[in-house]
Amino acid sequence: MRSARREKEEKRAESPSSSMAVVADWSQLPKDLLNLISERIDNKFDFIRFRSVCSSWRSFSIPNHHHISLPFKFPNLKYKRNIFLIKAPQQQDETLIRPWLIRVTQNSSGKIKLYESPLISFELPSTFSFSIDLYKSSVHNLGTDFIFDEPYIQPEKVLAVTPLTLAILLDNGHLVLSRCGDDCWTGIPDVSSFIGDIGDICIFKERIYAVEEKSSKTVTIGPEDLSVKLVAKDVHGGRPDIQFMVESEGELLLVDVFESFTDLGFQLQVDVDVFRIDEKEKEWVKLKSLGDRVLFWGNGCSFSASASDLSVAKGNCVIFMENVFFKKNKICDSSMCVFDLDQGRLLPLRDYPDYLNLFWPPPPSIVKSMHKTKKSMLSCIKRFLM
Incomplete structure (x- = not known):
């Protein structure tokens, strides 16, 4: 004879309500919780998506709430620049839909400009206009940097350590900090000891x-x-002409670039070495391959993405911006170049259609409408490639 407890458990299992998942009503989230969520959104694209969830979220989240972000509490900050990877949802027929890499610049008044490439510094012509369906597309922030407005000093790089602290690399190779509310920059004297x-x-x-x-x-x-x-000693045998660091998949990487020239100053060869930091051993460990990863280095920014996220056939490459290499470069005459670590050579971006398509033209699946004259379109593409 079955026990009463066993019969009760069987009845509960047969109950229709027990097999149905509870569907949360997101529109009923408390206002204080919505406020906490909105305060942690650091770019306008995500804020638009946040407000698109439902009418109650849209009515609560006032746009002026994000009109001026925390970094613009610094009076000398001129621009904030974000690198975004915009991806459309993949179709059920498994047709690969390529994403789009863009750079968005925001000034202290909140005005936004879009640039055709995240690595170069001229903006799209005024004849170009389009709209992006942010509700259907996913937007990933790959990197952020800032432009300082100083009449006598031009910082090489400005990064946000915290919302209220900026790290500034000056053009003389010195590092200073700028803290919100301070009247002057803070030097770090102990750095020179190391x-x-x-x-x-x-x-x-x-x-x-x-x-x-x-x-x-x-x-x-x-x-x-x-x-x-x-955290890392000297790299033996290395005196690179160009070097940059980038975070990639939870690791800190160092890229050393070496150039060699003829007696007349023409470039013969470019070599690239990539290292990861091993803080326990206090050394940079040379990598044989980046695997699926692609590294980008450009005008004041560096970032990383996987080949799968970029929807490209292969990784293990480093993409460089214009004006990085010596002007008499006869190896790569393009403004944007790709160093393929598999092949060990530098080639123009146009030789890699998968990578080129990340920047131009915008994917139709992401851009809802576009109006542009044929002449300005050709001019834009020519500047981009050359």
Whole structure:
């Protein structure tokens, strides 16, 4: 004879309500919770998507709430620049829909400009207009940097350590901090005890990393207490002409670029080495391959993405902006170049259609409407390729 408890459990299992998932009514979220969510949205694209969820979210989230973001509490900040990867939802027939890489610049008044490439600094002509269906597309922020407006000093790189602290690499190779509310910049004197002129800075695990120009010796700086710690020794045999750091899949990578020239100053060869940091051993470990990863380095920014996210056939490449290499470069005469680590050579972006299509033209699946004269279209593409 079955027990009463067993019969009760069987009846509960047979009940229709027990097999049905509870559907949450997101429109009824408390206003204080909605406020906490909206305060953590750091770009206007995501804010638009947030307001598109339902009418109650839209009526609660006033646009002026995000009119001026925290970084613009700094009086000398001129622009905030974001790199976005816009992806349309994949179709059920599994036809590959390519994404679009764009750079969006926002000034202190909230005005936004779109540039045709995240790596170069001229904007699209005024004859170009379009709309993006942000409700159907996903928007991924790959990187952010800032432009400082200083009449006498032009910073090489400006990064946000926290919403109220900026790290500024000056053109003389020195690093300073700018804190919201301070009247002047804060120097970090202990850095000079470890390294000389700084070649690049990066924010990794909420700390500032600074690499010494040429030697690649690297330190980390605490943004609050300004403590300095050596995290990587010199890279033996290396005096790179160009170097930059980038976070990629939870690792901090260093890219060293070497150029060789003829006696007349014409470029013969470009070589690229990529390292990952091993803080336990205090060294940069050379990588044989990036695998699926693609690294980008451009005008004040560096970022990383996987080949699968970019919908390209292969990774293991580094994409460079215009004016990176010597003007007498006879290897790559294009403004944008790709170094393929599999082949060990530098080639124009136009030789890699998969990568070129990330920038231009915009995918029809993402851009809802576009109006542009044929003449300006051709001019735009010519500038982009050459």
